[in-house]
Amino acid sequence: MRASRSSTSSPTGRRAPTSRRSASRNACPIASHPGGTVVVMGEERIDPADWDATIADADGPQLVVGGPGTGKTEFLVRRATHLIDSGVATPDEVLLLSFSRRGSAGLRSRIQDSLTDTHAELDASTFHSFSFRLLETYAADALGWQQMPTLLTSLEYVLRVRALLSSGDETDWPVLFRGLLDTTTFAEEVADFMLRCSELLIGSEDLAGFNRDDWRALPSFMTRYRAETLADHRIDYGTLQASAVAALDDEATLAEVAERYRYVLVDEYQDTTLAQAALLRRLVSGGSHLTVAADPYQSIYSFRGADLENVATFPEAFAAPDGTPGARRVLTTSFRAPAEILDAAVKLTEGLELPGASGPVIPADGTGSVETYVFDQATREAEWIADEIQLLHSGGLPYRSMAVFVRSKRRFLPGLSRALERRGIPHAQPDSRLSDHPAVRAVFDCVTAATASGPESSLAVRRLLLGPLFRLPIGRLRELERDRARDPRPWADIIEQSVADGSPLANLLRAPEWAENRPAVDGFWHLWQSLPQFVHLVVDPNRSEERAAWSSFSQVLGRLYDRDRSASLCDFVRWSEEESFEAQPLLDFRDQGVDRVTVTTLHQSKGLEFDVVFIADAVDGVFPDLRSRESLIGTRHLAAHLPTAPNEYRRFRLQEETRLAYTAMTRARLRVVWTATTAGLDEGEGAPSPLLVRLAPADPGPPADDDRLPVTTGQAEAWLRRMAADPSIPEPRRLAAMHSLAAGTDWQLREPTLFAGLHPPGPDTGLAPDELLLSPSQAGLYETCPRRYAIERRLRVGADPTVYLAFGSLIHKVLELTEKNAIEDGRTHGTTAEALEQLELQWDPAPFGGRPWADAWKRRGKEALAFAYEHWPHPGATPIALEHKLTLDVDGVSWRGIADRIEAEDGHVRIVDYKTSRSRPNAEETAASLQLGFYLLAAAADPDITGHGSPDAGELWMVAMQNVKSFPVVTFDPANLGDVEQRLRDVAAGIAGERWEAAPHDRCDRCPVQLVCPAWPQGAKAYQS
Structure with a gap:
């Protein structure tokens, strides 16, 4: 709905609405704010017309409160400009403080641009930077320090x-x-x-x-x-802040500092800690004039120590000696958020009732929109966002006017970044670390590929080969991965033999001393000189940002060498994985002039503004993130303002997550788009975020894209091919689509003969490697159906992990950790309380689809663990090992497996395998189980096990069965060991002989590879040429 308002000039140059007048100064208004209704005493409500007079009145402690886009930072900028240009204060008598480096740099830049004397030096910094400089100057006299740590x-x-x-x-x-x-x-x-x-x-x-x-x-x-x-002579950030406060307790130091900084202006005051507020109180007590700007509804950093009470108690905390409270001034009008966006954001925060809030905010002129969409695949969500950005840009909207915010950068951003890169859309995180830059990540991948093992190393190799250094096509990479699956060899050998110019990388992977033993800067230069692919990127005129990143990276490693010469490149990579790690270069590694989309987290959105904002990956269990963050030693119980009861603390967390959504939404001037993926419970995804649902007019669904025209030639081809193949579309349109495809080379489409089609059937040979390495689970699958085994295990084609697999992995992990602690304490098994505590620590609702499904799975887990420990089988048995690796050689074929639990009792050893299925397995099948039989055969050949007794018992413990009176245990019959060993031989012979025939059985209707199984009609068509 469009609102008609008269307007006047705003402090930011926009037109600000003035048709609604706020309460007069020093009145006692009843203000409706996002949390409900509150009575605020003794405040001044400042309309845009009142700004000039209010800005000039700068003496004393003042709290400037305002909602999103009301100009809080602009107010501080204009006050600082007035103080300096009018001669009330010199530039070095004004101190500007902000929560982040980006905020302080922005303040300095905006003030310098508005000053008459543009060469004036301004003191703008973070609290920590100011504290460091204060101690550097005064700690010797105030604290008796001999030197600055x-x-x-x-x-x-x-x-x-x-x-x-x-x-x-x-x-x-x-x-x-x-x-x-x-x-x-x-x-x-x-x-x-x-x-x-x-x-x-x-x-x-x-x-x-x-x-x-x-x-x-x-x-x-x-x-x-x-x-x-x-x-x-060392100091950490916390002690730095507390020491600065202590230094100002020295009267001489306080007098000198307050005399130097006559005016102190603070942005984002709602994010300050108790120590930072105490530092400001001391400056005011020394005579400094203080102005702070805040919005309680943008307080989102309690996990970093921010105390929201600092805003609510400001008038009393900064009262004059005669009891006069500090002034509270409220900015009434938003110059950014239109009514539609502001109303939707307020709707999210209804009922929060935060003290010290700004009251009602008059929206900005114009109209806005809030949209909610839900997709069935995360890739579809990422592709749609990238398409929408491309479409908006083609309509004239600069990339810099658009942003994508997510709750967790590790979940969704990699896929979104790939979707943006495929379209050539420049994008970057405004606060991204140098170590997150793709050019530096390529260096990290070289280190990881050389020094790590298992999947981590393979993933790093995969990124290297697909990345700009080698640009291997995805099809070629998959061929190499299939070759390696058939014949397990080191990646170095495969790269050297099968990748063009791959020998230098192979040599680096074989000899990782450059990454592990040399100083980091030396290791980097060795890598740089050894890998010729870097040269191709260095000489590319379009790779200026990569060159800048590598230059900055070398400079950071040089500084690291000055601090710690023993730190290797491998150490640096490991440290950089910490979220709190920052490698700050002296040289900027980004071209600030590039028009790019901002892609970042919701927390980093504060202080930014855009025309269009996407809030992506809004899935229940991810956003809001209400996972338990309780530390082992109960750190949060230090803070009086944080609730102690678990339920109350969860409610506090939900409030802060809601404020996070409010902050992100109100960054937008025109449009907010919420997106989520919910692919159904069995795929491990669940409901969209309740925050998204609250904003949706009805059940949210995918966007209606039917009328959207393609933007790129690739999209045009896909659009025409869908139209040509859709029998519901009128024949003339289908014929026109086919004609356009046939003539597509005239407008840069592919030749029709290059479209994907059916390949002729290939051979069934070449899947098994020369040296087999098998497991009992592989053997079980091969016995059930050799064809499915070949497709799933050898070709790596199959269904995605299900929620049932996630549940099984969770229960196994909880049991492992609980029993590990019991073994370390000398007990035979853990307790129900310990297991439930481990469940809380390991719980992540995202794989279970968020609420309410995740709650149901968690409840099932609690019930299973409680029943298991209350009816623990063999309570007198002594545990020997958990998650123990067992190996066995049968006729030259290596077999391996991992036993969940091995325990000894009365000279006998029992092998236990946990099962989380609710259905009891067939007793006859279990008595001849390949898996349990293999465990007993392998344990009998393991001296670490036989030293505790004879391995002669194997059991399945059904930890998740319901409606049973005793713990369900299904046993293996040792009389079948000879048969098990022969079956292992038969399986190995079948795999080595590459016999992959389909074996139909009573569970084929649930087989995930039906579509490529020749025993099924739909699967047989896959092999027709």
């Missing part, structure tokens, strides 16, 4: 904590933690705990005052850590 990186901080943990007295710690003291995971927990203590200004004595038994060792450890770290 070196700031620890996040990784160095964790490693230092780990070193101190492992070298201390473990008896100081609760028994639960003693076995973890030398682990990196526990060091990360303790490091984060101390960081939060610093942000909350909690010292060792304060911490001891909590009187928590599980924290009893932490006060003394904190004292030891801080003393030894400062003695080594």
Whole structure:
């Protein structure tokens, strides 16, 4: 609906609505805000016409509150400009603080552009940067430091904590933690705990005052850590902030700092920690004039220590000595978000009731739209977004005016990036790290391919061969992968023999010393000089950004060498995988002049604005992300503003995730598009996000693309081919489509003879390698149907993992971890409580389709684990091994498998295999099970097992069956061992002889390879030429 409003000039140059007047100054308005209704006392509501007078009134502490697009940052820019241009303050008397480097750089740039004297030097920085400079200047006098410590990186901080943990007295710690003291995971927990203590200004004595038994060792450890770290002239970010506050407690230091910075302007105040708010209070007490800008509904960083109460309590916290509260000024009008977008965002936040909110916001002029779409495949979602961006750009919208936001960059962004690259759409993350740049990731892939093993190494090789260094076609890569599946060989051999100019890469993979043992910068230069493919990219005139990235990367490695000469390139790659790791180059590696789409996370969207915003991958279980983030030592219980009860904390998390959606939506000036993929429960995807559903007018579905015309020649070809093959389309249109395809070469389509068709049948030979490496699960599948085995295991064609497989993997993992802890404690098995705790730690709702399906699967898991531990079979048996690898050689063929549990009792050894099916297997089939029989044969040849007794029992434990009174156990009959060994020989002979005949049976109707099985009519057509 279009609203008609009169307008006036806004501070950003747009027309701002003024037909609705806010309450007068110093009134007591009743304001309807996104969370409901609230009465705010003593505030001033500022319309656009009031800006000039309000900006000039800059003395005293002031809180400027405003909704999205109301000009909070612009207000600070114009106030700083007024102070300097009017002569009220010199540039070096104005301090500008923001939450991020991007925010502070933006403030500095905008103010410099608006000043009369464009050469004025402005002091704009983050809180941490300001604290560092403050301590650098005053710590000697205020704190007695002899020199300024070196700031620890996040990784160095964790490693230092780990070193101190492992070298201390473990008896100081609760028994639960003693076995973890030398682990990196526990060091990360303790490091984060101390960081939060610093942000909350909690010292060792304060911490001891909590009187928590599980924290009893932490006060003394904190004292030891801080003393030894400062003695080594090192400091972490948390201690840096707390020390800056402590330095301002020195009266002489405070007086000098406050005299220097007469005016302090702070953006994004809702993201400040308690320590940062305390630093500002000290500056005000020293005489500085403070202006902060905030929107409580954009507070999304509680996991980084942000305290939303800082906004609500500002008037009282910054009250004058005579009790006069700090001023609260509210900006009433949005210059960005139209009514349709603003109303939809407010709809999401109904009921949140945040204290200190801005009240009603007058929307910007014009109309907007909010759309919701749901797809059946994630690739379809990514392709549609890329098509839509391309279509909008072809209509004249610059790429820089569009953005795609996601909750997790690891899930959806890789596929979206590929879809954008295929269309030649430039895109980048505004806050992406240098280590995330594709040019640098190619270097990382070389390191991973050379030093890792298993799937991780293969994936890195795959990325290298498909990437710009080699540009191998996907079909050729799949041929190499099939060759390797038939004949397992090192990738180095395959690359050397089958990839053009592949020998240099093969040599690097065979001898990884360059990545593991040399200093990182030396390893990089060795790689650079050894791989000639880099030369082709360096001389390409269209690869300027890659060249800049590599230059910056070498500079970062040079700085690393100055700090730590022992760090290898392999170390650097491992560190960079941490989300908190940042390698900040001195040289910018991005061409800022390129028109590109912004692709980033929802959290990084704050402070940005676009015409069109896509919020993608909005799947329940992903967004909102309500997974348990409870730390082992309960870090969140430090903060008084965070709920302690689990249900209340979950509600707090949901509120923050909702505010995250609100923030992302209100970045848009014209259009917001929500998208999700829900492919059905069996495929492991579930419902769209409840946030998306709340905005959808009815059941959301895919976009209506029928009338959309193609944009590219590739799209045109696909559009015409669909039309030609669709019997529901009128014949004249189908004939016209065929005519256009036949004449397609006139407008750059492919020759019709090149369209995909049916290949003639190929041979059934060449699938089995010369040296077989088999498993009992392979043998079972081959016995059931050799054809299906060949297709699924040898050609790697089959169904996607199902939700049932995800459930089985989850229960196996929970049982493994629970039993591992029990073995370490000397117990025969774990407890129900321990298993349920592990379930909470391992739980991820995304593979189960989000709520309500994920809740049902979680409930099933709880029931299964509770029943299993309450009716544990053989409670007196002693566990020997978990997830134990077993190997066996039968007539020159190597067999291997992994047993879930091996336990000993009364001189006998039992092999256990967990099953999570709800149906009990046939007792006769289990008595002759290939899998259990193999385990017993292999265990009998394993001295680590036979030392505990004779392996003569094999059992299936049905941990997820329902409506049973006792634990369902199905046993193997050792009398069948001879038959099992012969069946293993027969299977090996059949695979080696490449006998792949189809074997129809009573479960063929559920076979995932029906469409290519010659025993079925529809499958037989696949082999007709």
